Amino acid sequence: MTRPIAAPGHGSVDFEMRVDFDRLRExxxxxxxxxxxxxxxxxxxxxxxxxxRYTTSTWIGGALGDKMTRYALLTRGGEPMLWxxxxxxxxxxxxxxxxxxxxxxxxxxxxxxxxxxxxxxMREAVTQIKDLLTQAGVADAPVGVDIVEPPFLFEMQRQxxxxxxxQQLMLDARQIKSPDEIVLLSQAAAMVDGVYQDIVEAxxxxxxxxxxxxxxxxxxxxxGSDQVEAINAVSGERCNPHPHNxxxxxxxxxxxxxxxxxxxxNGYRTCYYRTFGVGSATGxxxxxxxxxxxxxxxxxxxxKPGVGTDxxxxxxxAATEFGFADExxxxxxxxxxxxxxxxxxxxxxxxxxxxEHPVEIQAGMVFALETYCPATDGFSAARIEEEVVVTDxxxxxxxxxxxxxxxxxxxx
Numbered sequence: 001m002t003r004p005i006a007a008p009g010h011g012s013v014d015f016e017m018r019v020d021f022d023r024l025r026e027x028x029x030x031x032x033x034x035x036x037x038x039x040x041x042x043x044x045x046x047x048x049x050x051x052x053r054y055t056t057s058t059w060i061g062g063a064l065g066d067k068m069t070r071y072a073l074l075t076r077g078g079e080p081m082l083w084x085x086x087x088x089x090x091x092x093x094x095x096x097x098x099x100x101x102x103x104x105x106x107x108x109x110x111x112x113x114x115x116x117x118x119x120x121x122m123r124e125a126v127t128q129i130k131d132l133l134t135q136a137g138v139a140d141a142p143v144g145v146d147i148v149e150p151p152f153l154f155e156m157q158r159q160x161x162x163x164x165x166x167q168q169l170m171l172d173a174r175q176i177k178s179p180d181e182i183v184l185l186s187q188a189a190a191m192v193d194g195v196y197q198d199i200v201e202a203x204x205x206x207x208x209x210x211x212x213x214x215x216x217x218x219x220x221x222x223x224g225s226d227q228v229e230a231i232n233a234v235s236g237e238r239c240n241p242h243p244h245n246x247x248x249x250x251x252x253x254x255x256x257x258x259x260x261x262x263x264x265x266n267g268y269r270t271c272y273y274r275t276f277g278v279g280s281a282t283g284x285x286x287x288x289x290x291x292x293x294x295x296x297x298x299x300x301x302x303x304k305p306g307v308g309t310d311x312x313x314x315x316x317x318a319a320t321e322f323g324f325a326d327e328x329x330x331x332x333x334x335x336x337x338x339x340x341x342x343x344x345x346x347x348x349x350x351x352x353x354x355x356e357h358p359v360e361i362q363a364g365m366v367f368a369l370e371t372y373c374p375a376t377d378g379f380s381a382a383r384i385e386e387e388v389v390v391t392d393x394x395x396x397x398x399x400x401x402x403x404x405x406x407x408x409x410x411x412x
Contacts, residue, residue: 005389005396006183007190010224019266024180025057025098029080035173036074042138043075044166045129048146050341051170053267056080058096060088062227067111068149073129075136083107083125109152117151126155133161146170175338175346176364181268182389185339185366188265189387189398191223192272195261196401203278203409205253209233209246216261225263229343232260235278239381240374242333251278253412256285256375258383267341271368272399273385277408288375289382289406295334295371296384303369303388303395308358309349312336316371318351323374327352333372338365339387365390366398382406 008018032055036044046052052072053059064070064085073081081103084092092104109121117123133139143156144166156163177185195216202215213231220228233246235257251257258275275289298315319330327350336349347359347367370385384403388395 005186005398007186008183009187019180019183021057021180022098024178024184027178027180028054028057028174031173031176032074032170035169036076036144039144039166039169040142041144041164041166041169042141043073043078043133043136044144044146044170046072046074046146046166046170047148048167048170050174051146051167052082053341054170054174056082056096056099058082058084058088058092058099059226059267060085062229064088068147068152069107069109069111071107071109071125073132075133075138076141078136079103081105081132109149112149113151117155122152122155126152126159126161129156130159130161144169171346174340174342176362177340177366177389178364181340182364182366184266184268185270185387185389186398188225188263188268188270189272189400191220191225191265192261192263192270192399193401194223195219196259196274199259199274200276200407200409203251203257203276205251205278207251208248209235209251210248212251212259213246216259220261220263225265226267227264229262229264229269230260231262232258232273234258234383237379239383240379242372242381242383244332253279254282256281256288256380256382258381260383260385262343264341269339269341269343270387270399271337271339271343271370271385272387273370273383274401274403275382275384275406277406277411279408279410279412281406281408282375282377282380284375284377285380285382286406288373288380289384292371292373292382292384293404295373296369296386299336299369299371300386300388300395300397303361303390305361305363305390305392307361309336309347309354309361310356310358312349312361312369313351313354316351322372333370335370336367337370338367340366361390363390363392 089104089106093101142162142164146167212233217228236255255278260273302312316334324330338345368387374381387398
């Protein structure tokens with residue numbers, strides 16, 4: 001009998017095998033190295049903080065992690081080198097023994113331009129990187145870079161480095177999840193299962209959308225989330241068109257309301273929509289939910305190894321069938337996207353890109369499937385999302401809060 005994917009709790013214990021973090025770190029670095037070795041590049045220079053975490057297993061949070069100051073260098077045959085914000089580098093030397101202490105360095109490039117390039121920080125950094133590439137014997141090979149500030153790119157070119165795109169190569173490396181990654185994704189989803197129970201109990205007339213966001217954020221951090229990236233809370237007349245945010249709107253009797261909880265546990269993310277009726281539901285609201293669920297079930301049924309993402313996208317309605325002029329205008333409503341350290345990894349599934357550029361689905365992929373159906377009343381809408389793990393025979397669903405029928409919270 002096949003057992004379900006575990007969500008075993010936080011941390012390690014002596015009486016169960018849970019996540020093996022040494023094995024996780026080795027898997028990720030091995031995947032990154034294999035991608036580098038299969039490319040034309042002599043090294044990857046990584047600024048995307050998901051790629052930095054994937055290769056170095058370090059993290060200092062979004063406030064500094066997205067300022068284009070942290071970067072990592074991985075050369076062919078070499079160990080990862082990391083430049084981090086001030087004392088964070090010293091912290092890694094003390095607490096990240098999988099990195100050589102001499103490879104954890106303080107770095108500063110300018111905080112997305114707040115320190116002007118004329119200060120010379122970028123010039124000095126590129127000079128140092130070029131010297132390290134020379135020592136590794138790869139100075140004449142292209143350098144793969146994932147994301148970069150223009151002044152840094154110009155400085156690399158000025159110093160004679162040939163820069164190519166590494167983001168595609170790193171996304172290739174990250175798309176097949178290890179068993180440890182899948183358990184972390186399952187644990188993250190289990191946390192949101194519980195938060196939806198809290199939301200259902202609180203979802204009554206008079207509460208505001210932002211209060212639901214506050215409640216969910218508090219519970220997630222109490223449960224061990226390391227980042228609540230975003231929570232959409234959308235209700236009543238705000239449901240159609242979908243605004244992809246939250247407001248201070250008071251929730252009222254009979255509203256249709258949907259929520260998306262985007263957070264991470266040990267870096268691994270959720271994207272998890274649920275829709276509710278508040279006290280009651282109209283026929284139009286129930287009909288919209290039924291259609292959204294049918295589209296969801298049809299796409300889940302399609303997912304198995306060897307299937308193309310175009311085949312999945314084709315079971316969803318075209319944009320013109322649910323009120324949009326074209327697929328660009330409807331992008332993200334009937335949608336699939338990989339989940340991992342990043343919110344939007346491979347594969348990306350939609351009619352906008354998948355019909356002409358399909359990707360083959362493989363065992364070990366983890367992605368979210370999203371459907372959206374506007375109601376005939378002109379303002380309500382249903383939104384459903386399920387996270388799935390692709391297995392050899394099909395899928396296992398990680399998102400378990402009830403969603404087969406429209407859930408009416410606190411019915412009258």
